[in-house]
Amino acid sequence: MEKGYLRIINNDTYVSKQFLVDNGYNPRTLENHLSRYNKGKAFSFANKKELGDNMIWIFYNSIPKNLILKYGLPRNSDEAKKILNNAIPDDLDRGNSYWEGQFKKFWFEKGNWVRYLPMYSGYLLGENQKRAYAKTHYIVNLTIRLRYKGVPKIELYNAYMKLPHIIFKTNSYRYFWEKMKQCEKKGIPETLIHDFKINGREPYKVSIMVRGLIQLYYGTPKGYNIPKIHKLVNSDLRARGLLTISLSTVYKICSDVEMKNRWDALRYGKAYAKNNLFPYLEREEPEAVGDVYEIDSTRINFPFKEDGEIRYLNLCAMMDVHTRKIVGYSFADSENFEAVKECLKIAFIENHVVPNHIVCDNGSAYTNYKFENLTNLLNDFGVNVRHCKVDNPGDKGHIERWFGILQESYLNNHVGFLGEGIKSKRKNGRKNRHLEALYKSKKYLISRIEFIDLIKEEINNYNTNYSKVVDGIPDKLFRAGKKGITRTFKNFDIAFIFGKMKRIKVSRSKVKFVLDGRKYAYTIWSSKWANKLNRTKVHVYYQPLAMEEINLFDSQGNFLINLQRDKSIKQITYTNNEIKAYQHFHEKMTKRIKDNFEGIFEKAVDTEEYLSELPNLSMDDELIEKMKAIRMQDKGLIRDALKDYRLKELDDKGFFDTIGNNPYTGELKIYTPKPKRNTKFKILKDETTSKK
Known part of the structure; x- marks a missing residue:
């Protein structure tokens, strides 16, 4: 007999394929099971076709028990026969209506x-x-x-x-x-x-308290994995005499995209949030060669041997953003002003292009008095030097990305390269420890000269071959765009820019020398420094086009005193449109960060209140106090992580609704750099003055 899904063959119960598919079984998986049985590779899903009938019928008792429970099917063939053979009105199947x-x-x-x-x-x-x-x-x-x-x-x-x-x-x-x-x-x-079961049991709702506990342990900067979160939550529940939850429940809640987008900013930190969660300001691409240069430095994680020791070098590089060509680079043992100066010098000597803007980093190599002097000199040539926004490396994202390309696509092919290191934000940015140890052995270490030659070769390969970012090869695009440029550096301009030093004897409290036929004299007015320096020789650092100020150093390179004259400094201008754009973006970013963290600490407090209101059914006070201490520690870490975002807490409970002092407050004004003394060294006041 046959009735819909059912067929009785030799007193055995068979069901159609459509019966399993309509109850949720995957058709492709079912076809694979049937094929395995027909090839003699499995005993489950026994099936047959009757003569003159192309329909496949599956022996019900050959269906695995776990699938019967999973999809809520009749438990045995008798029950299936009873249900599927139920009386149905004769006019049930009347075609489409x-x-x-x-x-x-x-x-x-x-x-x-x-x-x-x-x-x-x-x-x-x-x-x-x-x-x-x-x-x-x-x-x-x-x-x-x-x-x-x-x-x-x-x-x-x-x-x-x-x-x-x-x-x-x-x-x-x-x-x-x-x-x-x-x-x-x-x-x-x-x-x-x-009537619906998952893995043999009915679905259940997760209480607000349990969900809050899972989110609290997920959001802590400790970065607990899922099994650890499951263990901590169940310890909390047992301490209160409550039913525990399954590991799959924790997995499902922690895989919720909305929850992860909200809490990952605390779990993985500020850098992760900026690179993966928060929006960024779109910038227009420069339209011509020399419109914008970007300069930055990074350590290349490629060890070499020098004087019997393993060493590393920093690479300072400058890029023309329009063509993505690396126009200059230099090497140093650490990031310092001399490496930056050498990089700029090579870029100007090799290309002679006067850039309109140079975007640089906020590191110490770019904020000392020497770099300020160099900046003032470049301003006189019409070059606007601008520091990127604090805590916002994306402001010079092109050169940042290039360092990744160099290491990812070029150096990664060389034996000895250790990856981008422990600070890498890329998934495969760091080599495994065994390979690191191998590459640091004598067999694979190269010399300093070999290392520098290798980097130079790969930079040249990039400039002459890379074409994935812009439509064309960087070097060809740069040479083509350079033909129409009228503002160029002459050789004597470059010599002036990078300064000179004279060794001069101080006489009668004065420093005097002649430059290009013109006499310059500077008086030491401090009696303390005059008595120390008279009749001695000092190193005088000066900028030929900025003679209003000089700096005196001793023979060991230690700063002594700054002598300066009145001078005017050209303004570093920003247009009103640029100011409005920065302010508008700041307002949106402030609201975005505020909305993201709204109520996060409140949820942790509410969870604690839920727990405190529950009775101690287990009578295990020691376990309760232990779990409470862990939660307090984790909430403290979360509070510290929130402080890293400069969010101001309003009360002891941890509620907040305002943004504190951000790196960029939105109050961007037209800025005029003023002559500054070196803040790295303190010039002692005259003793007679201090006594007064």
Whole structure:
């Protein structure tokens, strides 16, 4: 006999493939199981075809028990025969009707069922399962309403059963309408959820307190993994005599995208949030060669041997942003002004282009008095030198990205390169420890000269071959764009820019020398320094085009005193449009950060209050105090992480709603650099003056 999904062959119960598919089994997986049985590789999913019938029938007792439990199928063949062989009206299958087409249309229109999604969001269901529940909810509600409007019940039943992936399905006409009555009495969500099982048990809701505990342990900067979070949460629950949760529950909550986007900023820190979560300011690309140069330094994690020791070098590089060509570079044992100066010098000597803007870093090599003097000199040539925004390396993102390209695409091919190091933000940015140890052995270490030659060769390869960022090779684009440039450096200009030093004897409290036929004299007015320096020789550092100020050093290179004259400094100008753009972006960024962290600490406090209100059913005070200490420590770390974002706490509970002092306050003004004394050294006041 045959009835829909069912066929009895030699008194054995068989079901069709469609029976399993309609109950949620993956069609491709089912085909694989059937193929394995037919090839003699498995005993499950025994199947056969009857003579003259192309339909495949599956022996019900060969279906694995775990799949029967997982998909809520009849537990044995007798139960399957009883359910599937249930009496159904003879006119049940009358072909497609008007309501079948309407139900399919309503099923696929998102606007009909999307409003029911929140009713199932509290259950641990996958996204596809939640949508299936919401769609089924709408169809059940529609079926009940149409029934009272006089639509024939058999047409509604037919239309309902033809829908794909619907949660509740049965071949029993009577049982179907019993379920519809239950939906009217108990409510649709409760009725649907009651009959659906995941891994053999009904879905359950996670309480606000449990969800808060999971988020608290996930968000701590300690970076607990999922099993550790599961262990800590269950320890809290046991301490209160509550039921524990499963590991899969923790995995599901911690994999929620909205939760991760909110808490990852604390879990992984400020740098991760800036690079992966928070928005950034879009900048227009420079239109011509020399419009914008970017300069920065980084340590190359490539060890070499010198004087019997393992050493590393810093690479300082400058890029023309329009063509992405590296126009200058230098090497040094550490990031310092001399390396920056050498990089600029090589760029000007090799290319002679006068850039309109140079964007530099905020490190000590770019903020000392020597760099300020160099900046003032470049201003006289019409070069605007600007520091990138504090804590915002993306402000000079092109040169930052180039360091990644150099190491990722070029140096990574060489034996001895150790990756970008422990500070790398890229997934494969660091080599494994065994390879690091191997590359530091004598066999693989190269000399300093070999290392520098290797870097030079790879930079040249980049300039003459790389074409993935801009439409063309950097070197060719630079040479083509350079032809139309009229502002260029002459050789004597470059000599003036990078300064000179004279060794001069101090006589009668004066420093005097002649430059280009013109006499210069500087008086030491401090009696203390005059008595120390008279009749001795000092090193005088000066800028030929900025003779209003000189600096005196001893023979060991230690700063002594600054002597200066009145001078005017050209303004570093910003247009009003640039100011408005920076301020507008600052306002949006401030609101974005504030919204992201709104209520985070409040949730931790609420979770603690939930726990404190629960009775101590386990009577284990020691465990309760231990877990409380761990939570307090973690909340302290979270509070410190929030401080790193400069968020101001309003009270002891940790609520906050304002942004504190940011690196950039939004109050950008037209800035005029003023002559500054060297702040790195303190010039002692005259003793007679201090006594007064």
